[in-house]
Amino acid sequence: PRNIIIDTDPGQDDAVAILLALASPEDVNVLGVTTVAGNVPLDLTQKNARIICELAGFPDTLVFAGCDRPLNRPLVTAEHVHGKTGLDGPQLATPTMPLQDQHAVDWIIDTLRAAPEKSITLCPLGPLTNIATALQRAPDIKLAIAEIVLMGGGFFAGGNITPTAEFNIYVDPHAADIVFKSGLPLTVMPLDVTHKALTTKARVDTFRAMGTEVGRMTAEWTDFFERFDKGKYGSDGAPLHDPTVIAYLIAPSLFTGRHINVEIETQSELTMGMTVADWWGVTDRAPNCTFMGDIDADGFFALLAERLARLG
Ligand code: BDR
Ligand code: CA
Numbered sequence: 001p002r003n004i005i006i007d008t009d010p011g012q013d014d015a016v017a018i019l020l021a022l023a024s025p026e027d028v029n030v031l032g033v034t035t036v037a038g039n040v041p042l043d044l045t046q047k048n049a050r051i052i053c054e055l056a057g058f059p060d061t062l063v064f065a066g067c068d069r070p071l072n073r074p075l076v077t078a079e080h081v082h083g084k085t086g087l088d089g090p091q092l093a094t095p096t097m098p099l100q101d102q103h104a105v106d107w108i109i110d111t112l113r114a115a116p117e118k119s120i121t122l123c124p125l126g127p128l129t130n131i132a133t134a135l136q137r138a139p140d141i142k143l144a145i146a147e148i149v150l151m152g153g154g155f156f157a158g159g160n161i162t163p164t165a166e167f168n169i170y171v172d173p174h175a176a177d178i179v180f181k182s183g184l185p186l187t188v189m190p191l192d193v194t195h196k197a198l199t200t201k202a203r204v205d206t207f208r209a210m211g212t213e214v215g216r217m218t219a220e221w222t223d224f225f226e227r228f229d230k231g232k233y234g235s236d237g238a239p240l241h242d243p244t245v246i247a248y249l250i251a252p253s254l255f256t257g258r259h260i261n262v263e264i265e266t267q268s269e270l271t272m273g274m275t276v277a278d279w280w281g282v283t284d285r286a287p288n289c290t291f292m293g294d295i296d297a298d299g300f301f302a303l304l305a306e307r308l309a310r311l312g
Contacts, residue, residue, distance in 0.1 A: 001025060001026060001027050001028050001029045002027070002028050002029065002121050002146070002249060003028075003029050003031050003115070003119060003120045003121065004021065004028045004029065004030055004031065004120070004121045004122070004123050004249065005030075005031050005032055005033075005034060005108060005111070005120060005121075005122050005123065006018060006021060006030060006032075006033045006034070006123045006125065007033075007034045007035075007036060007066075007104075007108075007122065007123065007124040007125065007126065007128075007130050007131055008033060008034070008035055008036070008045070008049060008124075008125040008126050008242070009035065009036050009037065009038025009039045009040070009045045009086075009125065009126030009127065010035075010039070010045055010048035010049055010052060010086055010087060011038070011039040011040075011045070011048070011082055011086055011087070011125070011126070011242065012082060012086075012087060012088075012089065012221035012222065012224060012225045013125075013225065013239075013240050013241045013242040013243065014039070014048075014052075014125045014126065014242045015048070015052045015087060015217075015218075015221055016218055016221065016222070016240060016242070016243045016304070016308075017123075017125055017242035017243040017245060017246050018030075018033065018049070018052045018053065018056070019052065019055070019056050019214060019218065019308055019311060020243050020246045020247065020250075020303075020304060020307055020308065021123075021246045022053065022056040022057075022058045022061070022311070023056070023307040023308055023310045023311050024246070024250055024307050027249060027250040028246065028249055028250070030058075030061060031062070031111060031120065032061070032062035032063070032064060032100075032107065032111070033049050033053065033061055033062065033063045033064070034063075034064045034066050034104035034105075034107065034108060034130055035048075035049050035063065035064065035065050035066055035104065036066045036067055036104070036126050036127055036129050036130045037067065037068045037069055037070075037075050037077075037127070037129070038077070038078075038126035038127045038167075038168065038171055039077060039078045039079075039081070039082045039086045039126070039167075040077055040078075040079060040082060040084075040085065040086035041068065041075070041077065042065055042066070042067070042068040043065075044085060044086045045065075045086060045126070046063060046064075046065040046099055047095060047099075048085070048086050048087050049063045050063050050095035050097050050098075050099065051087065051092055051093055051095045052087075053097060054093065054095055054096070054097055055093070055213065055214060055217060055311075056214065056311050057311060057312050059096070059097040060097075061097075062100050062107075063097070063098075063099055063100060064099070064100045064102060064103065064104035064107050065099060065103070065104060066103060066104030066105055066129070066130035066133075067104070067105065067129040067130050067133055069129075070127060070129050070171055070172035070174070070175065071129060071132065071133070071172055071174045071175050072174045073171075073172065073173075073174070075171070076161070076170065076171050078161070078167055080228065081225070081228045081229075082225070083224065087221065088224050089217075089220040089221045089223060089224030089225070090216070090217050090220035090221065104130050105130055105133045105134050105137065108130065108131075108134045108141070109134050109137065109138045109141055112134075112138075112141035112143075112144040112145065113138070113140065113141060113144070115144040116144065117143050117144060118143075118144065118145065118146040119144055119146060120144050120145060120146060121145075121146045121147045121148070121149060121249065122145060122147075122148045122149075122150075123148075123149055123150070123245050123246065123249070124148065124150040124151070124152070124168075124179075124245075125150070125151050125168075125241075125242040125245060126168055126171075127168050127169075127171040127172040127175060127176075128150070128152070128168070128169075128172055128175035128176045128178070128179045129172045129175045131148070131175070131179055132172070132174070132175035132176075132178035132179055133175070135178055135179070135182055136178060142182065142183070142184055145184050146185070147184070147185040147186070147187065148179065148182075148184055148185070148186050148187070149186075149187040149189070149245050149248055149249060150168075150179070150186070150187070150188060150189065150245065151168060151188075151189045151190075151194065151241050151242045151244060151245050152166055152168040152169045152176065152188060152189075152190065152275070153166050153168075153169050153176075153188055153190040153191070153262065153275030153277070153291075154166045154190045154191030154192055154195075154275060155190060155192055155275060155277040155279060155291070156192050156279075156293075157190065157191035157192045157195050158191070159191070159273075159274070160191060161273075162271075162272070162273070164265075164270075164271045164273075164274040165265075165271070165272060165273035165274050165275075166190065166191050166273070166275065169264060169273045169274075169275055170272060170273030171273075173264050173265065173266045173272055173273040174266055176264045176273070176275075177263075177264040177266050180262055180263070180264055180288055180289065181288070183288075186288060186289035186290070187248065187257075187289065187290045187292070188257075188262065188275075188289050188290065188291045188292060189241070189244040189245055189248065189255075189292050190275065190277075190291060190292065191239070191241075192291075192292070192293050192294075193244055193255065193257075193292045193293065193294065193295045194239040194240065194241040194244055194295075195239045196239075196294065196295050196297050197239055197240045197241075197243075197244060197295055197297050197300055197301075198236070198237035198238065198239060198240070198297065199222040199225070199226055199237040199238050199239075199240050200236050200237040201236060201237070203237065203301045203305075204219050204222050204223060204226075204237070205219075206301070206305045207219040207222065207304075207305070207308065210305075210308065210309050212309070212311065212312055213312060214308055214311040214312060215308065215309070218308060222238070222240065225238050225240075226238040240304075243300075243304060244292075244295065244300065247300050247303055247304070248292075250303060250307075251299070251303055253296075254295055254296045254299045254300050254303070255292045255294065255295055255296075256292065256293060256294045257290050257291050257292035257293050257294070258279060258290070258291055258293065259287045259289070259290050259291075260277060260278050260279055260281065260287050260289070260290075260291050261277075261278040261283065261285035261286060261287050261288055261289075262275050262276065262277045262278070262288060262289050262291055263275075263276045263285070264276070275291075277291050279291070279293075
């Protein structure tokens with residue numbers, strides 16, 4: 001299995017991504033979950049991460065709190081999508097597992113410094129503040145990073161927080177710029193992919209039919225999440241963004257994309273956080289990421305159903 005660090009701002013779709021990872025030990029070994037301010041403020045994202053790990057039956061997972069605001073801009077949150085708690089929908093338990101004392105960025109740096117070359121994959125599912133801060137503070141950690149696979153951006157699909165920007169990149173475009181310019185192997189799951197991974201009624205019913213707590217919570221989370229996006233993307237259901245990152249680590253053949261140049265807009269208020277993707281190769285800017293464009297959505301949901309059914 002690959003060693004991974006999940007950097008996240010749960011978020012119902014982050015929750016499903018964490019569940020998928022914890023349910024898939026033959027493919028991924030979750031070294032830790034680092035949390036960042038994003039969908040909701042940090043005190044909630046760190047708490048939510050612990051609720052999710054406990055729900056999955058993995059209370060020994062290391063959970064850290066990281067940056068509570070973007071590098072250069074005030075925090076923008078998304079309660080209008082995720083609800084007040086960030087995990088609205090089902091009744092939530094109060095977590096009993098601990099939050100680690102160390103700051104997430106310090107732990108990321110220490111962990112990467114202690115790791116062999118190219119041995120850890122970073123999986124950012126929220127704004128890139130923690131990852132960019134670590135890369136800035138300790139550029140030597142790049143040696144240990146095998147790859148970064150993140151959810152963020154959008155090109156043909158447009159934006160979901162402004163007409164041109166996707167939420168994770170918009171919240172901290174300066175952090176995203178650092179990550180996209182890092183020179184590290186980068187795979188991106190943009191809205192172009194996630195808007196094809198829709199939680200149709202049949203798919204959500206599959207979760208509910210598991211008859212487990214995880215199945216019920218997943219169905220209630222996706223039901224809640226859906227009310228915001230319903231009808232917007234051409235069929236019933238809402239995009240299930242973040243689990244595509246983990247699915248890619250397990251079954252990369254579910255996705256197709258192009259190795260292209262992507263630059264982040266950090267100047268213009270109008271298009272702040274836009275991922276300017278040179279999909280057609282019209283510039284001579286060097287490719288810096290694999291930008292996915294398509295997903296086998298039925299295969300993706302089949303994988304989710306198979307793996308989540310393993311949890312209690
Ligand atoms: C991204 O923003 C958040 O609201 C979701 O959790 C996902 O990471 C989608 O734009
Ligand atoms: Ca997220």
